[in-house]
Amino acid sequence: MSEECGEVKLIDEQGLRTDGRKPDEIRKTIMKVGVLKNADGSSYLEQGRNKILVAVYGPEELHPKHLALPDKALLQCRYHMLTFSTDERRSPAPSRRDIELSKVIKSALEPAILLEKFPMTTIRVLVEVIQSDGGTRCAGITAASIALANAGIPMRDLVVACAAGKVDGQYIVDLNADEDKLGEADLVVAIMPQRKLVTLIQMDGSLTLDEFKKVFELAKKGCYELYNIQRKALLEHYEKVAKEVSQDDISK
Secondary structure, X not given: OEEEOOEEEOEOXXXXXXXXXXXXXXXXXXXXXXXXXXXXXXXXXXXXXXXXXXXXXXXXXXXXXXXXXXXXXXXXXXXXXXXXXXXXXXXXXXXXXXXXXXXXXXXXXHHHEOHHHOOOEEEEEEXXXXXXXXOHHHHHHHHHHXXXXXXXXXXXXXXXXXXXXXXXXXXXXXXXHHHHHHOOEXXXXXXXXXXXXXXXXXXXEOOOHHHHHHHHHHHHHHHHHHHHHHHHHHHHHHHHHHHHHHHHHHHO
């Protein structure tokens, strides 16, 4: 991060960002599923310096019962940042931001899940941010989607999320913490990639209509790159499971 005339520069003269990426390049991303033995479904995601763990439970009986819905399952999402996830120690109690992002993640995932298959039950999605470096709501949505798939929850499509924005007059994808805080605008987009449907749009800052279209397309491009990583993580996991089952059958 350089400073010129008292202004912080997030993109250098070579067109590279503070972490060495090009404007249209997403952070290095690793996804794994089935990482928690005691959850019905789980996933782990590293996206740059972000580290996120997701557990899914259900469908299961809802308590208290009066909250149950007669025609579909109740989706419950909790987004939580651990006390050591940021540079400054956080309170272990849920913050207003945690509560807000819990609702955001729920609204992004809900259209993709066949909740009507499980009336009078609940599906719980727990998103734990172990380390944060910007874009955790997007990473949480992306990780939660493959955890739901790992739990065997029937879905219309996976959901994947990515942000894009405007920094130093340039359009960039997958903003890190510095770009999120100091940039001119950022746009969060979540989509169902196979159905080509948008499940979430949020924007901070100001963009013209033409700028919005360019940033939206950049975010969508990032979503499809992350979708390929989602698919690869699920495929690798179930190929491993199939191999283990096959070996067990042979040994018997």
